[in-house]
Amino acid sequence: MYSDEASVRALLEKVLHYSQAEQTEVVFNGTEGSLTRFATNHIHQNVAESNHELRVRAVVGKRVGVASTNRLDDESLRKVAEQALEIARIQPENPEFHSLPVARPITAAHGFSERTAQFTPEERARRVNTIVQLARARGLESAGAFSTTLHHEAVANSLGIFAYEPRTDAECHAVVMADDAGSGYTQRMFTNADLLDFEAMAQEAVTKAERSRNPIDIELGEYPVVLDAYAVADMLQHLIYMGLSATAVQEERSFMNGQFGKQLVDPKITFYDDGHELAGLPKAFDYEGVPKQRVNMFERGVANAVVYDSFTAAREGKPNTGHALPAPNSEGPLPTHSFLEAGNATLEELIRGVDHGIYVTRFHYTNSVHPVKTLLTGMTRDGTFLIEHGELTRPVKNLRFTQSILDVLRDVPAIGRDRVQYIDYLTVVAPAIQAARFNFTGITGA
Amino acid sequence: MRDIAIRAINAAQQFGASYVDVRVMERTTEGIEVRNGRVEGVSSSASIGFNVRVLVNGAWGFASSDRMELAEAERIAQLAVQIARASALVAGDPVRLSPLSPQKGTYRTPMQLDPFLVPLQQKVQLLLDADAAMRSVKGVTLSSAMMEYSREHKYFASSEGSEIEQELYDTGAAISASAVDAQSNEIQTRSYPNSFGRQAGTVGYEFIEAMELVEHGARVGEEAVQLLTAPQCPSGIKTIILDGPQVGLQVHESCGHPIELDRVLGYEAGFVGKSFLTTDKFNNNYRYGSEYINITADATIPGALGTFGWDDEGVPAQRTPIVTRGIFNGYLTSRDTAPLIGLASNGSVRADGWNRLPMIRMTNVSLEPGSWKLTDLIADTDDGIYMSINKSWSIDDRRLNFQFGVEMAYEIKNGKPGRLYKNATYTGITPQFWGSCDAVCGPDEWAVWGTPNCGKGEPMQVMRTGHGAAPARFRNVQVGVGRWS
Numbered sequence: 001m002y003s004d005e006a007s008v009r010a011l012l013e014k015v016l017h018y019s020q021a022e023q024t025e026v027v028f029n030g031t032e033g034s035l036t037r038f039a040t041n042h043i044h045q046n047v048a049e050s051n052h053e054l055r056v057r058a059v060v061g062k063r064v065g066v067a068s069t070n071r072l073d074d075e076s077l078r079k080v081a082e083q084a085l086e087i088a089r090i091q092p093e094n095p096e097f098h099s100l101p102v103a104r105p106i107t108a109a110h111g112f113s114e115r116t117a118q119f120t121p122e123e124r125a126r127r128v129n130t131i132v133q134l135a136r137a138r139g140l141e142s143a144g145a146f147s148t149t150l151h152h153e154a155v156a157n158s159l160g161i162f163a164y165e166p167r168t169d170a171e172c173h174a175v176v177m178a179d180d181a182g183s184g185y186t187q188r189m190f191t192n193a194d195l196l197d198f199e200a201m202a203q204e205a206v207t208k209a210e211r212s213r214n215p216i217d218i219e220l221g222e223y224p225v226v227l228d229a230y231a232v233a234d235m236l237q238h239l240i241y242m243g244l245s246a247t248a249v250q251e252e253r254s255f256m257n258g259q260f261g262k263q264l265v266d267p268k269i270t271f272y273d274d275g276h277e278l279a280g281l282p283k284a285f286d287y288e289g290v291p292k293q294r295v296n297m298f299e300r301g302v303a304n305a306v307v308y309d310s311f312t313a314a315r316e317g318k319p320n321t322g323h324a325l326p327a328p329n330s331e332g333p334l335p336t337h338s339f340l341e342a343g344n345a346t347l348e349e350l351i352r353g354v355d356h357g358i359y360v361t362r363f364h365y366t367n368s369v370h371p372v373k374t375l376l377t378g379m380t381r382d383g384t385f386l387i388e389h390g391e392l393t394r395p396v397k398n399l400r401f402t403q404s405i406l407d408v409l410r411d412v413p414a415i416g417r418d419r420v421q422y423i424d425y426l427t428v429v430a431p432a433i434q435a436a437r438f439n440f441t442g443i444t445g446a
Numbered sequence: 447m448r449d450i451a452i453r454a455i456n457a458a459q460q461f462g463a464s465y466v467d468v469r470v471m472e473r474t475t476e477g478i479e480v481r482n483g484r485v486e487g488v489s490s491s492a493s494i495g496f497n498v499r500v501l502v503n504g505a506w507g508f509a510s511s512d513r514m515e516l517a518e519a520e521r522i523a524q525l526a527v528q529i530a531r532a533s534a535l536v537a538g539d540p541v542r543l544s545p546l547s548p549q550k551g552t553y554r555t556p557m558q559l560d561p562f563l564v565p566l567q568q569k570v571q572l573l574l575d576a577d578a579a580m581r582s583v584k585g586v587t588l589s590s591a592m593m594e595y596s597r598e599h600k601y602f603a604s605s606e607g608s609e610i611e612q613e614l615y616d617t618g619a620a621i622s623a624s625a626v627d628a629q630s631n632e633i634q635t636r637s638y639p640n641s642f643g644r645q646a647g648t649v650g651y652e653f654i655e656a657m658e659l660v661e662h663g664a665r666v667g668e669e670a671v672q673l674l675t676a677p678q679c680p681s682g683i684k685t686i687i688l689d690g691p692q693v694g695l696q697v698h699e700s701c702g703h704p705i706e707l708d709r710v711l712g713y714e715a716g717f718v719g720k721s722f723l724t725t726d727k728f729n730n731n732y733r734y735g736s737e738y739i740n741i742t743a744d745a746t747i748p749g750a751l752g753t754f755g756w757d758d759e760g761v762p763a764q765r766t767p768i769v770t771r772g773i774f775n776g777y778l779t780s781r782d783t784a785p786l787i788g789l790a791s792n793g794s795v796r797a798d799g800w801n802r803l804p805m806i807r808m809t810n811v812s813l814e815p816g817s818w819k820l821t822d823l824i825a826d827t828d829d830g831i832y833m834s835i836n837k838s839w840s841i842d843d844r845r846l847n848f849q850f851g852v853e854m855a856y857e858i859k860n861g862k863p864g865r866l867y868k869n870a871t872y873t874g875i876t877p878q879f880w881g882s883c884d885a886v887c888g889p890d891e892w893a894v895w896g897t898p899n900c901g902k903g904e905p906m907q908v909m910r911t912g913h914g915a916a917p918a919r920f921r922n923v924q925v926g927v928g929r930w931s
């Protein structure tokens with residue numbers, strides 16, 4: 001049911017036909033998702049979901065209403081179309097609303113894998129077991145999750161847009177824990193589940209867990225750091241929320257305000273969003289059916305651009321970059337497929353470049369302290385080490401940091417060559433970096 | 447709903463399940479947001495479906511679908527059994543469930559005004575008026591007013607003979623104003639009644655009317671503008687008094703999460719971490735806080751956001767002591783975790799929708815009221831800082847090292863309120879922090895603060911929890927963290 005272009009097109013056209021609004025948009029997201037979760041070296045949660053959501057945006061003049069449902073019988077489709085219209089009619093005009101977007105050519109993205117779509121519960125269990133068995137064999141404790149998801153996404157509107165694409169993703173992450181407060185981490189995400197190398201992932205987490213036993217205290221303060229890819233991507237995810245949306249700029253609450261065209265960070269930093277790059281999870285169009293454009297947000301360290309949807313683009317007279325989220329949302333458009341351009345250093349070379357500093361595997365529970373100052377706090381986790389004379393020496397207890405992200409990016413002596421696709425709320429593909437200064441402000445209690 | 451549930455239970459048993467439970471759930475939500483004087487969005491969403499959870503050979507399986515058909519109930523039951531058999535490929539000790547007699551009954555959230563029946567125009571106008579009140583203050587550059595209300599109709603049945611029908615409502619709203627100074631990269635925000643989402647409860651529209659959002663609009667705007675030019679909160683070891691909403695969030699993060707027994711047992715270690723409140727500390731005279739600290743988990747508090755009739759395993763709502771006079775003595779438990787420490791479930795399991803696995807979630811985890819009045823508490827403080835409403839939070843993977851930022855602070859000198867401060871933060875280690883509490887305000891200043899956006903689990907679930915709290919005082923706290931210039 002609704003697992004091919006023809007059936008989805010028929011469904012969306014039916015809703016457009018039912019709608020009496022001046023303009024109508026229908027967004028469809030069908031999901032077949034499965035997730036196998038493990039902890040204390042066994043599978044403890046194992047779930048599957050089949051869902052089909054339909055969202056209708058109705059426009060009457062400058063009034064907009066949205067209603068959604070996951071009931072797809074004819075009566076429910078008529079009802080959701082009527083409800084969106086009723087909501088639109090009853091509210092005041094939004095003088096800044098212009099129009100739903102018109103159709104533009106869409107270049108297909110390659111974000112689907114038949115293999116991922118067909119992955120079975122038994123296959124997931126066996127893959128997970130690779131990590132569990134290595135942890136068990138070394139006397140360690142493993143925990144994590146492996147998910148495989150198939151999406152059927154489509155957008156149609158009464159101005160002629162119809163866009164459809166099937167997409168898949170497969171993601172696994174794991175924490176491996178030793179006694180004496182040591183732990184290690186691994187995470188990978190691809191369109192094709194077969195690309196996840198579970199042997200390598202298990203080795204990565206187990207090796208770091210064994211090496212991080214008996215961590216020491218250090219004096220708090222500012223250190224040169226090597227931030228591994230997981231930590232860099234987490235930091236960049238927060239930077240996106242802090243101000244890389246046109247809405248944030250238009251509301252004058254972005255760190256980009258007044259900075260366009262200026263050298264904002266280190267010239268080695270190019271940070272961009274690209275729905276078509278194969279290193280990410282390719283996606284051809286946004287939630288308005290507009291083709292996704294590559295946007296260089298930082299280009300060789302210069303504050304270059306933010307991303308737009310139809311509303312923010314019309315408001316400013318700028319091109320729509322195809323970064324709309326489902327309506328309505330106060331966040332505005334967001335870069336959801338972003339990449340930090342790789343450098344050419346290996347991780348070992350990044351570490352060799354630091355005489356006395358800290359290596360951080362990843363962050364935990366990061367949160368904005370002050371968005372305009374890009375001030376972020378959080379903890380280090382799953383492998384924090386002292387760097388002495390260019391080598392990782394002793395493990396360090398988890399540290400709290402309170403640090404401006406832009407200040408970190410202003411002085412980046414080197415960037416790693418290998419990138420990892422990270423997902424939390426957004427997907428970010430990033431390499432490790434060496435940064436000249438990072439402010440550690442607290443340490444884990446006993 | 448019942449037909450789907452019974453068909454799924456019968457089918458799962460035929461496929462080999464030793465235990466089956468089914469939740470059929472329909473959730474309807476309406477949300478309104480006004481921003482900068484215009485309606486940002488009005489939306490209505492409805493989601494219906496069911497899930498089947500099974501035990502096969504002591505291992506769990508779970509599957510869910512939005513197709514409300516009897517044939518689909520059988521297919522999903524079979525899939526759940528297949529998934530449970532796959533779980534057994536990487537098995538732990540066989541799951542045991544704490545005993546539960548068959549439960550039968552119904553529960554509906556008590557309320558005066560069904561928020562869905564209040565005319566939409568009236569609700570939009572209330573938010574527009576509140577927004578206008580904030581924007582009437584010169585210097586307010588960004589204003590927002592929102593409300594959201596939901597109805598969840600759910601039917602639970604199990605192979606042990608339980609059949610429960612519940613209709614739960616939650617209703618909430620909030621306003622916020624921001625002032626920006628581009629020259630100094632400064633933005634200051636003030637919210638009412640709470641930040642990050644809204645203040646919410648299992649109540650009707652009368653809850654929103656009682657907030658008097660319009661009447662508070664100008665004050666909220668004025669405070670945001672005043673904060674913009676206020677001095678930076680100084681650093682140092684200080685006495686602090688936290689207001690009720692911030693105490694509520696402190697309880698949520700540093701007590702509510704670490705008492706989730708699944709987290710304690712390592713079930714969340716691959717995502718958000720474990721807990722410092724390990725089982726060796728349970729009923730073993732472990733001092734969590736000072737003698738003024740009494741914490742309970744209570745799913746029966748009228749109107750609180752974590753209140754219900756039965757949890758999503760069919761266990762009746764109940765009240766459990768968590769910390770008594772500073773001594774740790776309780777966990778939040780489920781039917782499959784409680785037996786591992788010799789207990790029965792205390793009814794703390796919920797799922798945020800039909801497509802999510804039920805898991806241990808906070809109900810209403812509250813700091814019980816003390817006896818102080820806030821005015822007396824301030825008068826009793828020679829040198830301190832009062833802090834109001836959260837704007838930033840973070841805590842480590844064992845729930846020990848935390849750091850919070852608040853929207854507004856002011857100094858207390860010789861028992862009197864003094865200068866306003868911006869960007870106040872404080873940090874600490876959980877048991878030391880609660881151990882430093884020497885005063886909690888009384889019932890007159892105690893309220894239940896709703897947290898409508900508590901994240902946990904994979905796939906992520908967002909749950910609605912409540913936290914009773916009153917202003918409280920803490921000694922020797924590290925205030926002012928990080929570089930702000």
